[in-house]
Amino acid sequence: MSNMRTTLLLAFLNLFFVACSRDETRENSHFSEALRTEAVSELKRVLTDTLRWEKVHAAEYLMELQYxxxxxxxxxxxxxxxxxxxxxxxxxxxxxxxxxxxxxxxxxxxxxxxxxxxxxxxxxxxxxxxxxxxxxxxxxxxxxxxxxxxxxxxxxxxxxxSPKTAATARTELMRLIMPGSRAPRERKVAAYALRHLGPSSYAETQAISNLALSEPDSSEVRAYLLSAAIHHLPVDSLSRNRLVYDELVRLASGGSKSVCFEVEHALAVRGASSDIPLLTGFLKGTSDNRFTPAEEADIRAGAAYALLRIDRRIVPSLSLPDWVVIAVYGLLMLWIGWFYSRRNKTREDYLLGGRKMNPVAVGISLFATLLSTLSYLSYPGEMIKNGPAIFAGMFALPFVYFAVGWWLIPRIMKMNVTSAYEILERKFGLPARMMATFMFLSLRFLWMATIIYVTVEIALFSVVPFDKAYALPIGIVLMLITIVYTAMGGLKAVVVTDVLQSVIFLGGALISVLLVCYHFGSFTSWLPDSWPVSWEPPRYGFDARERSTVGNAMLMLFVWYVCTTGSDQMAIQRYLATKDIKAARKSLGVSLYTNLLAKCLLGLVGLAVFAFFTRNPHLLADGKTLQDQADTLFPRFILVGLPVGLSGLVIAGLLAAAMSSLSSGVNSVSSVISEDIVQRFRKSVSTREGLLKQVKLLSYFTGGFVMVLSIFIGNVEGNLFDVVTKVVNLFVGPLFVLFFMALFVPFSTSAGAILGGVISVIAACAVAFYGVFGITVFWILPVSLLVGAVTGTLVSFIETRFINSKNNAE
Structure with a gap:
């Protein structure tokens, strides 16, 4: 263990110093605020001038740039x-x-x-x-x-x-750009269309490049072909295709208006800081009088558009103080794990904190566990993209408190268990317990893998752009730090770090809102005074085919909380770590109040970031609308909207949101594997020290498996909120079906519970990935729970009333 801590510490410090020492030179040596202002002013001048199609082009440029x-x-x-x-x-x-x-x-x-x-x-x-x-x-x-x-x-x-017609069209357009196939005008239109559609493969792009280079200089088709190729050449292949790029830029000197137009559009997509002088010259106008005033206006507008696109590709970087804050945070988590490692004497100390933990700390820990990076990013992103409907679910929290606090917790606390799934074995036998264990492990492995994916691929990549080849090593370092302090300190370290991490990530969210207030010079002026057109109008009631209604959001949150707190080892483990029902209920209340505060705060973060980027569209990433990049706007705001040092603090908040959930997940998963699988089927370890060592080793296995699984999460379609709902919620409803049958259906049978769980999983997958009957992702949980509970109850009733009665009679 000592060698592992030393290796991890060296790896972490090495990553830190590499990040600090990277050449973070920003490509803005030629781009100034004055040039940006001049470019925007030129587009707006053309927009309001007495021109015709030039106004159309300027308007389309401005809309694409979100003005x-x-x-x-x-x-x-x-x-x-x-x-x-x-x-x-x-x-x-x-x-x-x-x-x-x-x-x-x-x-x-x-x-x-x-x-x-x-x-x-x-x-x-x-x-x-x-x-x-x-x-x-x-x-x-x-x-x-x-x-x-x-x-x-x-x-x-x-x-x-359709994809089929797209393939047919590309094939036909590729045929039409060939020399001699059509008149020059038709070849230009075909190349122009390919520029918008894009070839179907890199091979086709290369074919267009080769065709363009073989086209005579005197042919205007050449510029269109070069532009079509450059638009779709991968960024990492531009150096190998530099001749294509240089040839197009060369044509701009002395070329016609249409040639200049194609050059500007190509540079808008692939241009760099080295192209700014050329575009600045176009922006100021040509001096040889070869263009009409209208053509000059069109060229100036195109140059302004290209310059503003290049500006958005200039990536700001974190400063040394930001990296120091992040490093201090990581080292502090490791120290806490080491500190509590000396206080764990038994497996119960390690897994349940000796059953004497402070209920307030446990409640905050439960909140931090359930509010991960997924929520930290998906809720602001959902607010930006679809509006506040999802936050209406918070009206369900009082019902959650009474349903869970007086309906579920008393029944759970009566069971003196370490693993929640012991409850199922007592009622249904080993098969039901193994099924629940499989569901829980699948749920939490997918959940932790999604957290790793979101934290590295979305959050960190948005604030610290890196080669995607480094995503896996970065994820490994993040996971290792979490595993080490979790494996060393057990539940005590998890709870203490959860409390600290809650303060960090909620503080980061609050700081972000306050800085937007400062930017606008008011506490309220950044709030929208009308319903944004990008949001769906507010709808009430329940509708399984509508994505966002107030009723849907309340139902989803209520069902999720009941299912999670009534069947998930991570939640039940925390209730069991308190001394009695009253303390467990207090922990639930603290968790819900903190969650209410956090969701309100994250909703305000979404509104604040939405307002900030609406006022400052030049700070958006290139090539996407504000709604398209909704999930990454909060991380991007951290990078471009916060002062030096505070950016590092809020990034530490992103990491804290991830690590608080990962640590709880690792602790709970390792305890379930140990209690429900290893100890049941392999009784060779019996000493306290041996059992403790076994659980710690399982923590490392859990982390490694999660890292492998996270690689595949990016294949799930949808915005971040949809991905979370589809992946993470597949087994939440089915798992609770088993506990519902065990705790609340007196005549339930093992066959009924197991069949209900299986049917519930099938229903969840049908809604999540196939949209059966047009049901939206908001209804994955209610549908899977209802279908599973009804199936299990009916099967149990039939088995008890008819089959067992017949057997008894015989």
């Missing part, structure tokens, strides 16, 4: 004045279809564009077809279409109908 002010008003006015003007009217409607504040009217504007396309007499059918493709709206081509360019746009739009 939405003025666009709705400007283009509603344009539609009123120029709504019947051929060509330009299509551009006006295209912009209005993309304005978030007019999302309810989107189909109306698309229908107008489609109407222009279907009218063979319209002189702007090509613009209409292109606009439908850019809006990703597939449409059926008119019969016997004679315009080959319009047919190309229809092919492009059709790609958005």
């Amino acid at each position: 939405f002010d003025q666009i709705k008003e400007v283009f509603l006015r344009e539609e009123k004045i120029h709504g019947k003007e051929p060509s330009y009217r299509v551009g006006i409607w295209r912009v209005l279809a993309q304005v978030p504040a007019l999302s309810a009217e989107r189909n109306q504007w698309i229908d107008r564009i489609h109407g222009v396309y279907k009218d063979r007499r319209s002189i702007d059918r090509a613009q209409a077809a292109e606009s439908l493709a850019k809006l990703k709206h597939p449409f059926t081509p008119v019969a016997e279409e004679k315009d080959p360019v319009v047919k190309l746009f229809a092919e492009w739009a059709g790609a958005y109908a």
